[in-house]
Amino acid sequence: MADQFTHTNADIDVHAMGEMHEHPTWKQYKWVALILTLITVGEVWLYYIPSFVASAAFVPVLLILSAAKFAIVVLFYMHLKYDHKIFRGLFTGPLIIAMATLVSLLFLFGHLSIGS
Amino acid sequence: MATAVATHAHPPTSTGLDHRKIAIWAFIGSECMLFASLISTYLIYKGRSVVGPFPHEACDPPKCATHLHAILNIPVTSVSTFVLLMSSLAMVLALAAVENRGKPGYEGIMGSSKLWLLVTAILGTTFLGFQAYEFTSFVHEGLTIRTNLFGSSFFTLTGFHGAHVTAGVLWLVTLLAIDMKRGLGPKDAILVDISALYWHFVDVVWIAIFTLVYLIH
Amino acid sequence: MATAAVSPAYAHAGASEKSGVWSWLTTVDHKRIGALYLYTALAWFAIGGTEALIMRIQLQGPNGHVVSADTFNQLFTMHGTTMIFLVVMPLSAAFFNFLIPLQIGARDVAFPRLNAFSYWVYLFGSLFMNSSWLLGMAPNGGWFGYAPLTTMAYAPGLNIDFWMLGLQILGISSLAAAFNFITTIINMRAPGMNLMRMPMFTWMAFVVQFLLVLAFPVITIALVFLQFDRFFGTNFYTMTAGADPLLWQHLFWIFGHPEVYILILPAFGLVSEILPTFSSKPIFGYPVMVYSGILIAFLGFGVWAHHMFAVGMGPIADSVFSVTTMLIAIPTGVKIFNWIFTMWGGNLRFTVAMKFAISLVALFTIGGISGVMHASPPADLQQTDTYFIVAHFHYVLVAGSLMGLWGGIYYYFPKITGRKLSESIGNWHFWLTFIGVNLTFMPMHWSGLYGMPRRIYTYDAGQGWHIFNLMSSIGAYIQAVGVIIGFWNLFRSRKNGEIAGDDPWGAPTLEWSIPSPPPEYNFAVIPTVTSRYPLWDVKSPQLTAEVPHSKHGDERNDVQVGGKHVAAFHDHLSAGTPEGGINPNAKQASTKVPLKTAEQLGIPMPFPTIKPLFVALFMTFMFGSLILIHKDKTDLAITGVLVFAAAMTASLYLWLTSPLEPNHT
Known part of the structure; x- marks a missing residue:
């Protein structure tokens, strides 16, 4: 008789029956991981280019890259895009x-x- | 008795969402302010230490008694950053395994929540290992939490993050124990879901710290 | 059921096991926790008030030497800290606890055990901080404890240790409660109780929870820095290491200004309940009241540096913070005018609750206007750190928050206990408080403008301050008499007050549809809500006939309000169920018909549990152990922290792995 929306006991299925949102599948998750890895590699690479580090673009570019990673994790891994x-x-x-x-x-x- | 009880069971939630998920998101919102305070302080004190070691610059006499090189170890931290990112992947796979238990495409390795919870916990512990290595090597090079403003703000910021990772690992191990004991199915997805949200949040905080503390100078 | 006949209004079968100390220690009922908050906060109010009285005795005339300078420092620090963190916030929390579930039509909060935990953390944290008095080492750094003055170099005693650890513990209580109430309000509203039908108190409480959630992490971090500096020798506030003396000030006020709204908005919410009831009119401009509350909170995060004009931040920062501060006067002014328009043309009933509420509207305005005065940096430079500022924030916090909270106590006491407070004693309480407050704080504007600094422990004759200080002291004594009368009223009315019935005031909101005091399950049947004024729709439709968002107003305007819900709602009413729903004849009925227990109704109630208390206790000991570091017992301190952390974690696991309530499957 578990009510679908109750909140109290661990063994009540809420998630399965609530307003069901389609989470991505593991295949999509792997792509997300790949993109995150590539951005991280790019960030570290930029760090080792002295001329780029000296330029005015260094800080903004790194901030944008890190914001992109931040957003990707929040939107896809934390499902904020779907929830x-x-x-x-x-x-x-x-x-x-x-x-x-x-x-x-x-x-x-x-x-x-x-x-x- | 069962039917009588059921008629008076808890009413549906207003939003149809689980209480715990709302609470964990409110908690994460609160944590944004916590880490914003820590990161602000680190950035405010950046470049204001009167003695070395410094994060990105070498320090030579007379400012420092001996030559001190820039202390941050970017290659090692890049690897630990990658480890933490991969732990997030393992975490979503654990959640997907629990949510989709028994569904097509989730047989075998993809459906093994135990495996992915274990992998997440191991990767988290590995990250902590890197942090322990980093902290001890800094201490050997003469940077403690008391040395200068950089030391105080750096160790406090990354230490707070490490404490969050530690709590997350404990949480994951607890879930793993439940999974071993009675198995986690779609009904328990909420338990994994909220721990995953916490875990990913700790990851995104590290994304910010990695760029703001380690890379930008 | 035998017990039901003896104690009329709120009899439960098995009442014996529901009373006694153990039942209070293990309770997870939001109403009982609310009552615990209420009585604990009132006890601290007596202590914080005594601290104020001693200071007023000292300052009554020139060269007073009742207490030493150091004791005076401890008195004003603990007076401020106590009144803010141990009185006004917990009094607000008492109402959050008691009212939010009742107003939104829920049976409890979202996490009943976390709620108990919040209370116990508050109790133990407050006891910990005040235990410093026993050592003669009460905090002495002012309620905003400016570092570097509070670092080891300038404050070597244990005083500041008690303060910062105590605040850290209390912050955890507020945060835990805030997550709980956010979830409760978002997720446990009765069917039809959409956001724009929520009572104003619940709305303001909702806003305050977000302020708590966003402001407390900042003070947590500022306090962590201070703890690390004091215990482990870090450099966050060490000027010789290059630290910035403004870091603490900024972090503190990023927390501190939202804190001001944390203190006042719950009182605003209570007043917004009281004024419509006793004016027999719906609140004027409900949506604008909601939006201005949200706007006050949002702007509240962008004004913190107006506490710091005197440090010289430069013209740009001064201008920005000055303008944002003045902007807040707009939504606040909107609220004031809406309250006045709520009363305008209403059928006013001057009960004690109403008098307290009206005096908030009038006196808070004075505090608000002096606030706008020092929003201007040039004026602020003259006023800062003088008694003018003391006058300002006491008008806001005493004449504002406390008046509102007293109004709330008079208004809701019947719901909490089933009996009304005495109106005749209450009138003495109100008028003495009203006169005392104004006589105490109004002259402080003058002593401040004549240059009297805050926090001086004594002053010389011939500076023109004497007469104002004498007036303030006399005012304080009058307030004290008023408060004692108020306490007497609370004490005697618990047993001897007039039986209240369900709805003694003719109020419009859900909490008045159930018996007083409510049964443990609150609502036997969860109501379906079709308007902002569900009880008026039933009992006095003429009050809301012209008003949109009431049932009749909506019908008149052909607004669809979920058709069959209305019918279901009214069917339920005509049934007149004594154990729950809205009963028009409740005043007579509820005293006669015994209430059914949750068990009889088949409502699963959470088990009582002692575990949250243990988690709170071990956590307090864990933080408290750190004090030993300054007793040169570092090993013992570390051992204590580890042992109590382990004990806390173990109790937490026990808590989380035990079921909340009987399994209803």
């Missing part, structure tokens, strides 16, 4: 506030500045 929108809100809201706080702090401590 309920509440989860998206619970994660992105705090994430935005956290990043805004981090950037503000860097401005306030003079690590970032406007117009230089």
